[in-house]
Amino acid sequence: MSTIEQLQPTLVRQFSQIIGAGNLSAAYIFAGAAGTGKAALAQWLAMRLLCLAPKDGRPCGECAECRRVMSGNHPDVVWLNPDAKSIKVDDVRAMRQEMSKTGVEGNRRVFVIEGAERLTAGAENSLLKYYEEPVPGMTIILTTTAKNQLLPTIRSRAQVINFKTPPVSGVRDALVAKGADERLATIAASLTADPAAALALATDEQFAKRTAAVLQLVNQLSKKDATAFVAVQTTLLPLAKTLPEQTQTLALLGLAYADALNQHYHIQAPRAFGNDLAILALAEATSKQLATGLAAVLNASIRLSQNVTFQAAVEALVLQLLEG
Ligand SMILES: [Zn+2]
Numbered sequence: 001m002s003t004i005e006q007l008q009p010t011l012v013r014q015f016s017q018i019i020g021a022g023n024l025s026a027a028y029i030f031a032g033a034a035g036t037g038k039a040a041l042a043q044w045l046a047m048r049l050l051c052l053a054p055k056d057g058r059p060c061g062e063c064a065e066c067r068r069v070m071s072g073n074h075p076d077v078v079w080l081n082p083d084a085k086s087i088k089v090d091d092v093r094a095m096r097q098e099m100s101k102t103g104v105e106g107n108r109r110v111f112v113i114e115g116a117e118r119l120t121a122g123a124e125n126s127l128l129k130y131y132e133e134p135v136p137g138m139t140i141i142l143t144t145t146a147k148n149q150l151l152p153t154i155r156s157r158a159q160v161i162n163f164k165t166p167p168v169s170g171v172r173d174a175l176v177a178k179g180a181d182e183r184l185a186t187i188a189a190s191l192t193a194d195p196a197a198a199l200a201l202a203t204d205e206q207f208a209k210r211t212a213a214v215l216q217l218v219n220q221l222s223k224k225d226a227t228a229f230v231a232v233q234t235t236l237l238p239l240a241k242t243l244p245e246q247t248q249t250l251a252l253l254g255l256a257y258a259d260a261l262n263q264h265y266h267i268q269a270p271r272a273f274g275n276d277l278a279i280l281a282l283a284e285a286t287s288k289q290l291a292t293g294l295a296a297v298l299n300a301s302i303r304l305s306q307n308v309t310f311q312a313a314v315e316a317l318v319l320q321l322l323e324g
Contacts, residue, residue: 003196004040005058008163011041016057019048025159026134029116031147032163035194038143041163042112043069045141046077049108076107081114085243085305089122096126099135109138116142117149118305124151131157165193168270175202183274187211190255190272191248207248210239214252215278218260221293221321222281228322232314246310250301256282257294264290289324296320 005012018024030038047059047069059066068074080087080095095111113119119127130140131154140158144150147160171189176182180202188201201207213235220228240249255272256279262269263283273279282290300317304310 004037004044007037007166007194008041011037011161011163012044012058015041015045016048019045020057024049024139026139027131027158028139028141029147029150029155029158029160030141030143030163031160032145033165033193034145035192035197036163036165037194038163039112039114042110042141042143043077045139046074046110046112049110049139050074050076076109078109078111079114080112085118085307086120087113087116087118087123088120089126092119092123092126096130099130099138107137109135111138111140113140113142116144117146119150121151124154128153128157168272171195171198175199184208184211186270186274187252187255187272190270191251206239206245210245210249211252213239214249214256215273215276217253217318218256218282219278221318222278222285224322226322229315229318232311232318236314237311240310243304243310246304247301249310250297250304250314254294254297254301257290257297259283260285261287261290261294292324293321296324 015024030041032038044059047061047066048054048057050065050069051059052063052065053060061070065074069077072079078095078098080091082091092113095113099109099111113127127140128151142150142154142158147155168186168189171193172182172185174195175185175189175198178199180188180199184202184207185198188198188207191201192198213231217228217231217236219225220231236249240246259271259273259276259279260282261267262271263279264285264287271279285293296317300313303313303316
C-alpha cells in the first residue's frame with residue numbers, strides 16, 4: 001500500500017471510483033496544509049490513469065508506465081514547481097505549449113502546478129485560457145496551501161478538493177516511536193502533517209537551532225527588549241538562508257504567538273511549544289497585543305512570499321512587535 005493510501009484513504013477511494021466511472025474532471029484544485037499528500041495524490045492519479053495493469057482500481061506501481069511517472073520522467077505527466085517565490089506568465093506559457101503538443105490519440109495527460117498560490121495574476125489569466133478550451137484527455141491539478149489566494153475565476157472553474165489535516169498528536173506519536181525527541185517532534189508535527197518531512201525536521205540539528213533562536217526572540221519580545229532587533233541579524237539570519245528556512249522561521253514565530261494566545265485565554269488546545277517559559281512570558285501580554293502580534297507575523301509571511309527580503313520583513317516585524 002502506498003503512503004498516500006494511508007494518508008488520504010477516502011480521497012484515494014473516491015478518485016479510484018471517479019476514474020473507474022470515466023468521470024475525471026479537466027481541472028482540480030488540491031487544497032490543504034503542508035504534508036497532507038496533495039502532490040502524492042496527483043502522482044497517484046497520474047499513475048492510475050497511465051498504469052498498464054491497474055488492480056482493484058489502483059495503479060500497480062511496478063509497470064514501465066508507473067515507474068516513469070514515479071521517476072518524474074513521464075512525457076505525459078508535466079510538473080510545474082519552479083524554485084521561486086512566484087510562478088510567472090512565461091512558466092505557464094511554456095506549460096501550455098507542452099499541453100498543445102499532440103500526444104498519441106486518446107492519451108491521458110496530467111499537468112500539475114505545485115504551490116499554485118505563487119501564480120502571479122498574469123499567470124493565472126494565462127491559465128484561464130486552458131480552462132476555457134480544455135484539451136480532451138487532459139487533467140490539470142493545482143496544489144495549494146492557500147486556495148483563497150487564487151483568483152475566484154480559477155477557483156470556480158476547477159473542482160476544489162479539500163485535504164484533511166491529521167491531528168498533530170498522531171504525527172508526533174509516530175515520530176517519537178521512531179526515536180525522535182518528543183519536544184522537537186511536537187513542534188515539527190505542528191508545522192507539517194507529512195510524517196517523513198516531520199521526522200526529517202525533528203532529527204535536524206539546524207531545525208533545533210532555529211527553534212531555539214525563535215524562542216529566544218520570543219523571550220526578548222515578551223520583555224520588550226530592544227536587543228531583539230539586533231538578534232534578527234546576529235542569530236536569525238545565519239540560521240535562515242534559503243526561502244524554505246525563512247518561511248519555516250516565520251511559521252515557528254506564528255506558532256509561538258498562537259500558543260501564547262491559547263495560554264492567555266486558557267484554551268485547552270494542543271501546544272506546539274508545550275509549556276516553554278518564553279511562551280508563558282509572552283502570554284502575559286494583553287490579548288490585543290497578542291492578536292495584533294499574530295496578525296503581524298502572518299503579514300510578514302505574506303510579504304516574504306512576495307518581493308520583500310527576509311531581513312527587511314523580519315526587521316519591520318520585530319520593530320512592530322516591540323512597539324505594539
Ligand atoms: Zn502500473
